[in-house]
Amino acid sequence: xxxxxxxxxxxxxxxAVGNKILENVFARAGFNVINLGVxxxxxxxxxxxxxxxxxxxxxxxxxxxxxxxxxxxxxxCTERGLDGIPLFVGGNLVIGKREFKDxxxxxxxxxxxxxxxxxxxxxxxxxxxxxxxxxYNREHLAVEAAA
Amino acid sequence: MELQNKKIELPDFLAxxxxxxxxxxxxxxxxxxxxxxxxxxxxEHKRFAAVLKKAxxxxxxxxxxxxxxxxxxxxIALLQGLQTACDLLPSTIDAYTRLNRYDEAAKGIAKSxxxxxxxxxxxxxxxxxxxxxxxxxxxxxxxxxVRHGTPDARLLAEITLAGGFSAYEGGGISYNIPxxxxxxxxxSIRDWQYCxxxxxxxxEHGIRINREPFGPLSGTLVPPFMSHAVAIIEGLLALEQGxxxxxxxxxxxxxxxxxxxxxxxxxxxxxEYFRAAxxxxxxxxxxxxxxxxxxxxxxxxxxxxxxxxxxxAGMSGATKVIVKTPHEARGIxxxxxxxxxxxxxxxxxxxxxxxxxxxxxxxxxxxxxxxxEVRAVMSKVFELGEGDIAVGTVRAFEAGVLDVPFAPAxxxxxxxxxxxxxxxxxxxxxxGQVPLPEDVLTLHRDLxxxxxxxxxxxxxxxxxxxxxxxxxxxxLIGRPAK
Ligand code: B12
Numbered sequence: 001x002x003x004x005x006x007x008x009x010x011x012x013x014x015x016a017v018g019n020k021i022l023e024n025v026f027a028r029a030g031f032n033v034i035n036l037g038v039x040x041x042x043x044x045x046x047x048x049x050x051x052x053x054x055x056x057x058x059x060x061x062x063x064x065x066x067x068x069x070x071x072x073x074x075x076x077c078t079e080r081g082l083d084g085i086p087l088f089v090g091g092n093l094v095i096g097k098r099e100f101k102d103x104x105x106x107x108x109x110x111x112x113x114x115x116x117x118x119x120x121x122x123x124x125x126x127x128x129x130x131x132x133x134x135x136y137n138r139e140h141l142a143v144e145a146a147a
Numbered sequence: 148m149e150l151q152n153k154k155i156e157l158p159d160f161l162a163x164x165x166x167x168x169x170x171x172x173x174x175x176x177x178x179x180x181x182x183x184x185x186x187x188x189x190x191e192h193k194r195f196a197a198v199l200k201k202a203x204x205x206x207x208x209x210x211x212x213x214x215x216x217x218x219x220x221x222x223i224a225l226l227q228g229l230q231t232a233c234d235l236l237p238s239t240i241d242a243y244t245r246l247n248r249y250d251e252a253a254k255g256i257a258k259s260x261x262x263x264x265x266x267x268x269x270x271x272x273x274x275x276x277x278x279x280x281x282x283x284x285x286x287x288x289x290x291x292x293v294r295h296g297t298p299d300a301r302l303l304a305e306i307t308l309a310g311g312f313s314a315y316e317g318g319g320i321s322y323n324i325p326x327x328x329x330x331x332x333x334x335s336i337r338d339w340q341y342c343x344x345x346x347x348x349x350x351e352h353g354i355r356i357n358r359e360p361f362g363p364l365s366g367t368l369v370p371p372f373m374s375h376a377v378a379i380i381e382g383l384l385a386l387e388q389g390x391x392x393x394x395x396x397x398x399x400x401x402x403x404x405x406x407x408x409x410x411x412x413x414x415x416x417x418x419e420y421f422r423a424a425x426x427x428x429x430x431x432x433x434x435x436x437x438x439x440x441x442x443x444x445x446x447x448x449x450x451x452x453x454x455x456x457x458x459x460a461g462m463s464g465a466t467k468v469i470v471k472t473p474h475e476a477r478g479i480x481x482x483x484x485x486x487x488x489x490x491x492x493x494x495x496x497x498x499x500x501x502x503x504x505x506x507x508x509x510x511x512x513x514x515x516x517x518x519x520e521v522r523a524v525m526s527k528v529f530e531l532g533e534g535d536i537a538v539g540t541v542r543a544f545e546a547g548v549l550d551v552p553f554a555p556a557x558x559x560x561x562x563x564x565x566x567x568x569x570x571x572x573x574x575x576x577x578x579g580q581v582p583l584p585e586d587v588l589t590l591h592r593d594l595x596x597x598x599x600x601x602x603x604x605x606x607x608x609x610x611x612x613x614x615x616x617x618x619x620x621x622x623l624i625g626r627p628a629k
Contacts, residue, residue: 014328
């Protein structure tokens, strides 16, 4: 079954090149990609995910304000009924050249399931998506069935 | 709103100005006469236009970094640390300010104070206001330019120019198409006419402020003719509002012949179009941006890209070069990394200072090609605008006649697809609605076909993607893995 995912670049960020490539790669990997483009607010991702019954949200932040723009994203998802939806984040996530493992700690702390640097192998991301969506579907569907 | 390329009447400008200055509390401190007086107090060596003019006369290439942090004292320390390694200083503005989100910039300032380090990607000049801008200008000994990416830069211009900055980057096209998503071109061109009119007003009061259209656009495989057309149009729009010091820009593509031809043709064409529009009292200079696309993460490799750009900037005769840093692939550079990029660039600029890139058939051919391409596009823009370049520009983007690759703006067609040829020059793979002459299109097609044969594959979007990554992975051309 073709799973829907929502992608976009968060905040006031205009970097469009990587976003266009991600759309292309995920579409070729068989996903139904809802691409919101650049300058996307937290609620816009969530609106789109609800509307399209998406199975994951992939946030990009390239320009360095990710550390500010991403605060509260997980809570907002939960508040709006997207309990446990896989949340990925990637790009040049913070200001300056910092150790990736420190960056990962910050964003995992915010509730992102997976955190990627700019040089990530996108095939690896596709594998992670399949894996996490399978778990989400299992747990999510189980919850729905119980309710 | 009726857009036209016509000098804004003073009463209209002043009425609009009153409103602009209320859009954030710091606007109320700005008084035009006081701004003029402050600018008059700057010594010659801190006046951007004067320093550029002198370099141009002496045939020198000046160096300039990008730099900006959240807090004023830190920003001053940064510029003071850089000024001994460069000729011209910037203040790069943060991305919230660029979109007029001053309340978010305020949060960024507060969080940066808390964190003890800048969490903003630039200097939030509007929030800091007039007096703090002057403190920056007074703390340094080189001319300072505002570098940003702001579709509506009216308030920022008011505050920074009254604050003593003597050059202002941007334009209604180049600060919309690569930097915004939903701003209409009518709006951004009109708002930039305001900025140019303000600069023109300073000019009328004897203060020359330098204006620089942003040459590189999306920074990613932009064919020279397209960025040239945009730079020339923004120059024409600025001249009409009274601007007299203009620096037209170009982002390096990486092929030596195409890059040198680009700077030569850019200067010649701008001069030609500005004079044809009836202006002859302007100061024209050029800026070469070191490679603006994805950088290699490895710092030694990054230095190589930086130095190559420095060499071409020098040999092309550009008046200044905008310098990258070894941290480019990752994040906002530290002052040390920024200085390293500047030092690497200065070394190579000095070494090529007395070398002239030899005239050759290949260079002459490339110069002529760019000129023909620009003229074809420009004449269509004038035609669409029925003689008015502002109207023509809006219609040309609607029609896809002007089209910037990989740009986020909804008003950009995004049909033009570039790809490198077998020698790394950027060519047109799919022209969309860009009106290039038939024989020029055939030439581009043949050059791309030559590469495709060499690689044993058809030209495709994958080839374009390979080119986007190529320099970051240590090559110029994105060849398939063997
Ligand atoms: C081209 C470019 C621009 C162009 C962008 C044109 C456009 N509209 O797209 C222009 C010149 C306009 C520009 C402007 C700015 N830029 Co810029 N830009 C770059 C540059 C050189 C390349 C970016 C790029 O296109 N790379 C190619 C694509 C394919 O890669 P990518 O964007 O990284 O995306 C890939 C990965 O990150 C990853 N990925 C991304 N998102 C996600 C999400 C998930 C879930 C996953 C799994 C993976 C993933 O996959 C993508 C595809 O491979 C980078 C530096 C570099 N990388 O060398 C700086 C850079 C990104 N820019 C930067 C900045 C700060 C800015 C500005 C704010 C100006 C400034 N202060 O310097 C403005 C932006 C204003 C705004 N409102 O956003 C900084 C960010 C700093 C930081 N994080 O600390 C960088 C790193 C340069 C630097 N070192 O200072 N920029």
